[in-house]
Amino acid sequence: MPLPDPDGVPLFAERPEWADVLPLEQYEDVNPIAPIFYTEEYKAATNYFRAIVKAGEKSPRVMELTESVIRQNPAHYSAWQYRYETLTFLLASTTSDSTPKGALPPLLAAELTLMDELAVQFLKTYQVWHHRRLLVSLTKQPSRELALIKRSLEVDSKNYHTWSYRQWLLSSFYGADENGREQDDDDEGETIEAREVWEAELDFVDTMLAQDVRNNSAWHHRFFVVFHSGGTEHEAEKERIFKRELVYAKQSISLAPSNPSAWNYLRGILTHTRTPFATLETFVKPYTVAQKSAGDAEKRDIVDLDNPPPSAEAELPCVQALEFLADIFETQGASEPGKENTEKAVELWKSLANQYDTIRKKYWEYRIREAHHGKEPRT
Amino acid sequence: MSDPSSQLSPLLRAGHVAHCRRCLNGLPASQTDVDASRLALSFYCIGSLDLLGVLEEQVSVKDRKSWAQWLWEQHARGKYGSGFRPSPFMTAKHLSESQKELEYTDYDTPHIIMTYTALISLAILRDDFSRLDREGLLQFISACQREDGSFSTVPGSNESDLRTLYCAFAISSMLNDWSGVDVPRALAFVATCRTYEGGYGQSPFCEAQGGTTYIAIASLQLAPATGAESETLTPLERQATIRWLLDNQDKSGGFSGRTGKDADACYCFWCGAALKILGAGHLVNSAALAMFLSRCQFKYGGIAKSPGENPDPYHTYLSLAALSMYPPEASATGTYSASWNFAPLDPLLNAKEETALWIRQHIPAARI
Ligand SMILES: [Zn+2]
Numbered sequence: 019m020p021l022p023d024p025d026g027v028p029l030f031a032e033r034p035e036w037a038d039v040l041p042l043e044q045y046e047d048v049n050p051i052a053p054i055f056y057t058e059e060y061k062a063a064t065n066y067f068r069a070i071v072k073a074g075e076k077s078p079r080v081m082e083l084t085e086s087v088i089r090q091n092p093a094h095y096s097a098w099q100y101r102y103e104t105l106t107f108l109l110a111s112t113t114s115d116s117t118p119k120g121a122l123p124p125l126l127a128a129e130l131t132l133m134d135e136l137a138v139q140f141l142k143t144y145q146v147w148h149h150r151r152l153l154v155s156l157t158k159q160p161s162r163e164l165a166l167i168k169r170s171l172e173v174d175s176k177n178y179h180t181w182s183y184r185q186w187l188l189s190s191f192y193g194a195d196e197n198g199r200e201q202d203d204d205d206e207g208e209t210i211e212a213r214e215v216w217e218a219e220l221d222f223v224d225t226m227l228a229q230d231v232r233n234n235s236a237w238h239h240r241f242f243v244v245f246h247s248g249g250t251e252h253e254a255e256k257e258r259i260f261k262r263e264l265v266y267a268k269q270s271i272s273l274a275p276s277n278p279s280a281w282n283y284l285r286g287i288l289t290h291t292r293t294p295f296a297t298l299e300t301f302v303k304p305y306t307v308a309q310k311s312a313g314d315a316e317k318r319d320i321v322d323l324d325n326p327p328p329s330a331e332a333e334l335p336c337v338q339a340l341e342f343l344a345d346i347f348e349t350q351g352a353s354e355p356g357k358e359n360t361e362k363a364v365e366l367w368k369s370l371a372n373q374y375d376t377i378r379k380k381y382w383e384y385r386i387r388e389a390h391h392g393k394e395p396r397t
Numbered sequence: 398m399s400d401p402s403s404q405l406s407p408l409l410r411a412g413h414v415a416h417c418r419r420c421l422n423g424l425p426a427s428q429t430d431v432d433a434s435r436l437a438l439s440f441y442c443i444g445s446l447d448l449l450g451v452l453e454e455q456v457s458v459k460d461r462k463s464w465a466q467w468l469w470e471q472h473a474r475g476k477y478g479s480g481f482r483p484s485p486f487m488t489a490k491h492l493s494e495s496q497k498e499l500e501y502t503d504y505d506t507p508h509i510i511m512t513y514t515a516l517i518s519l520a521i522l523r524d525d526f527s528r529l530d531r532e533g534l535l536q537f538i539s540a541c542q543r544e545d546g547s548f549s550t551v552p553g554s555n556e557s558d559l560r561t562l563y564c565a566f567a568i569s570s571m572l573n574d575w576s577g578v579d580v581p582r583a584l585a586f587v588a589t590c591r592t593y594e595g596g597y598g599q600s601p602f603c604e605a606q607g608g609t610t611y612i613a614i615a616s617l618q619l620a621p622a623t624g625a626e627s628e629t630l631t632p633l634e635r636q637a638t639i640r641w642l643l644d645n646q647d648k649s650g651g652f653s654g655r656t657g658k659d660a661d662a663c664y665c666f667w668c669g670a671a672l673k674i675l676g677a678g679h680l681v682n683s684a685a686l687a688m689f690l691s692r693c694q695f696k697y698g699g700i701a702k703s704p705g706e707n708p709d710p711y712h713t714y715l716s717l718a719a720l721s722m723y724p725p726e727a728s729a730t731g732t733y734s735a736s737w738n739f740a741p742l743d744p745l746l747n748a749k750e751e752t753a754l755w756i757r758q759h760i761p762a763a764r765i
Contacts, residue, residue, distance in 0.1 A: 042489035049463040238604040286593030
């Protein structure tokens with residue numbers, strides 16, 4: 019391949035190795051909607067791409083051509099599709115004698131290296147991630163991918179594509195389903211590896227949340243790791259995990275009380291394990307009053323894992339705590355003849371509607387109406 | 398409570414019309430990546446003009462005809478059935494007239510999201526759909542459905558998530574024919590995308606997100622009754638979803654797409670429309686919503702994802718669609734009330750009610 023000249027890579031039309039291809043220009047109606055004023059480079063590359071596709075050519079130079087199209091338009095899904103098909107064709111037709119056992123064929127290794135670069139450059143393009151999924155299905159090396167994602171999350175810690183890809187990797191290669199992972203007794207080695215991966219994953223989430231306790235993507239990932247994948251059928255083990263998560267959520271709330279992600283996680287683990295919200299009444303109450311109680315300062319000195327108090331800087335009352343306590347009262351009130359607790363819930367909702375969460379005034383007033391009409395409680 | 402709408406400025410309708418017309422006329426090279434979804438961009442532009450109520454008076458019959466003609470040029474038939482392609486980006490200039498009728502290849506197939514947006518765009522242009530290949534369309538949807546119940550963007554691709562499932566459902570509903578879809582399998586897939594927060598992620602195990610939650614809720618509502626358990630939400634699930642959606646409206650008045658993220662104009666539609674479908678639209682703070690969207694307006698036209706950002710047709714259309722569902726009260730808009738006036742929107746198909754009615758009357762196969 020000639021070295022690029024100082025003015026950049028020559029157009030495909032000017033390159034002798036493409037002289038055998040008749041470029042196919044794009045069809046366009048006389049009155050197109052939203053025509054794009056393409057650059058000459060893009061026009062040239064896609065003209066050759068259309069020709070190559072029409073001819074069905076799958077050769078090494080197609081890799082170069084599709085890379086050029088993709089760099090100029092990462093959303094060009096046909097270029098991605100054709101690139102992948104060309105890659106698999108070339109992999110199947112090259113003899114792998116020279117490749118050391120266990121190592122990836124050079125072509126595939128080169129593709130991964132290129133994708134590492136493009137994943138960062140085109141972080142928000144669907145196609146980049148779909149292509150990776152196809153590649154890792156070929157390499158069967160998910161651990162390399164987990165390391166890459168870690169780096170890419172350092173750039174953008176809430177990127178949806180990146181997290182989705184991680185969840186897909188873990189569920190596809192280390193087993194995950196709605197009810198938790200199934201143990202595969204036939205392959206002890208794989209089971210041990212999977213267990214180690216899931217344990218490392220929990221450490222990874224810890225690190226992410228330590229950096230930003232408000233990162234909801236990390237909280238979501240935690241729920242996924244703990245409840246959809248770390249499979250166990252033992253009741254005692256389930257109970258231990260639930261207790262651990264409960265302590266984790268409460269500790270996080272105590273450090274940063276007005277964090278909806280932590281409260282949603284708390285609600286999530288309670289609902290998932292069918293634990294009544296009322297079991298947390300003692301924990302929640304200090305977060306629902308404007309004044310910190312005199313005992314809180316002392317309580318902070320002794321470690322109370324079950325009921326960690328709000329931090330000294332916390333802004334109280336906390337909206338999510340008021341909502342949580344109202345949910346507890348609503349449930350209790352529903353089964354009382356005198357509905358005393360319903361009225362306590364109503365008082366909390368009123369304070370949310372009129373003072374602490376006025377943007378949702380209509381919602382809190384709706385909760386009041388619903389409770390008075392004796393609709394089903396929600397917890 | 399301070400009244401956030403007290404400073405509501407006028408909606409810059411003429412500017413938004415101009416923004417959309419500019420994009421319809423052409424896009425700079427920096428937007429080359431729109432090539433693979435140009436029909437969607439066309440829909441956001443034409444749809445905005447429809448919501449703003451200016452199509453008939455400000456766009457000539459000739460222009461509307463040529464737009465419809467361009468949309469039909471993206472319609473293609475082939476071995477997976479019929480549908481619409483995003484643009485001619487893979488179509489070579491034909492060397493003779495006879496080549497015009499050639500079938501698509503494996504690299505130039507219709508795209509399910511583009512097909513949905515094309516049908517709505519054509520309905521906005523009041524096309525009579527006499528050219529629609531209904532049987533082919535059903536075959537195409539069916540070719541996109543995968544083993545797990547989800548749908549791929551194009552037949553055979555591994556790119557699939559909840560967005561494509563919604564498109565398959567919306568097209569089936571438009572055709573009033575569900576024979577192209579395995580509904581129970583599709584609904585089972587929707588159910589696996591639900592998360593502990595009460596929203597839905599774009600694929601199983603993914604974080605709850607406003608856009609995909611709309612997609613899931615609208616799909617459940619569009620689905621024909623099959624008696625399947627996954628077809629309806631339990632009362633508790635419904636409450637949890639309403640709670641999560643409403644929680645996404647933050648102090649700015651706008652909605653965020655995920656817990657703890659900043660508000661973004663498009664989620665005013667996605668979350669707002671999901672709430673409307675769930676029968677909880679009256680719980681949205683529409684005054685604050687209008688205030689947020691008024692601040693997302695770009696002074697030379699168009700609406701951006703958040704104040705101070707650059708506008709685009711996607712956020713312009715979805716903001717106008719959100720306002721069509723949640724117009725601010727006349728008392729809040731004062732002398733500018735006319736600028737905030739919209740015709741009602743069908744949140745299920747995401748089109749003006751009048752346009753949705755046209756769809757219902759013209760897309761289903763004629764009954765004999
Ligand atoms: Zn947006």
